[in-house]
Amino acid sequence: MTAYNRVSQAFLIFLLLTAVVFSNLLYSPAAQARSYDDVMASGFIEIAVYKEFPPYSYKDEDGKAKGIDVELAQHIAQQLKLELKLRWMTPDETLDDDLRNHVWKGHYLGRSIADVMMRVPYDKEFSYQTNEFGEVKNDLVHMFGPYQKERWRVGFDADQLDSLGTLAVLRYHPVAVETDSLPDVYLMSVFNGQIRDKVRHFIDLRDAYSALQEKEVAAIMGMQSQLQWLSKHHPTQKQDFQLSTVALPRLHQLDWDIGMAVHSNYRQLAYKLGDIVERASTEGLVQQITARYGVDYLLPELYKVSQ
Structure with missing residues (x-):
């Protein structure tokens, strides 16, 4: 076979494989969410949690699943008398992408979706966000069951800073943030960018905390x-680490409630899970887990109103 014929044959094979791939993408059935009855009949529930995201969901050195979200997922499965299957999520570019990949459509490389997704903002403003066409971004997602309140804070090394009474102190001391996080954007712009030169970026906050211990940064x-x-769980040496109550001027949202999400077609499943999570939140179980x-456990606003 001549070199020309070999190249031509390889090109034809490439075109054939490409056609097969696109055909599968176009005609493969969409991932199907499961109703409450389907979940109960199957004997298991699949709950999506984020991969390597302590203290919420991660694996310890022995490969055992740990974390606040993991333990709550285990409690949900136990209450339903079902086997728990954890779906470990790798974060995509946005939360909207994560909801699409794991709740209502499925990733294009693997069409399956989970029954439930943990650690979703329980926030009406987020739930009804629209795209450039005025369409609700997550109209196929039902968000429910808040189980924890989260809050932005600044922690500092008391060996390097006597106190942190005002954020302006960080104009003179290096501060660590997780790359591309809200604290990253915030500290790079607050006070007209006066802290920008002191911001140090880390892929993982565990690395940021190690840098704090080595006195490379003074705050996180x-x-x-x-x-x-x-x-508590990541010290390598004695450290006087304190959380400051410093005000965070011009920060749009200081705290927010965290809940769960299911496909919008299956509200019955959400109602059942919501009851389990509400009891766990108001009767002290989630506080014991955290x-x-x-x-420190912060009760979601929904339950403060109902109490």
Whole structure:
């Protein structure tokens, strides 16, 4: 076979494979969400949690699933008398992408979706966000069951800073943030960018905390529960790490409630899970879980109103 014929044959094979792939994408059936009856009849429930996201969901050195979301998922499965199957999510570019990939459509590389997704904002403004065409972005998603309140905080090394009474102190001391997070955007712009040169970026807050211990940074901005978990479970040496109550001027939202999401067609499943989570939140179970990870429990606003 000549070189020309070999190239031509390879090109034809490439075209054939490409056609097969696109055909599968176009004609493969969409991922199907499961109703409450389907879930109960199957004997298991699949709950999606984020991969390597302590203290919410991660695996320890022995490969055992740990975390606040994991333990709550285990409780849900136990209450339903079902086997728990965890679906470990790798975050996509946006939360909208995660909801599409794991709740209502499925990723194009694997069409399956979970029955439930954990750690979704319980927020009407987010739920009804629209795209450039005025369409609701997540109209196929039902968000429900708040089980924890989260809050942005700044933690600091008391060996380097006597106090942190005002955020302006960080104009003179390096502060760590997770790359592309809200604290990253916020500190780069607050006070007309006066802190920008002091912001240090890390892919993982565990690396940021290690940098704090090595005196490479003096403070970290992140979620309260993550900072508390780091100070209890990630110390490599004695550290006087404190959470500041410093005001965060011009921050649009200081705290928010965290809940779950299911496909919008299956509200019955959401109602059942919502009842389980409400009892766990108001009767102290979630507080017991968070305490095991060194995290202070903040009750969602929904239950404060009903009490």
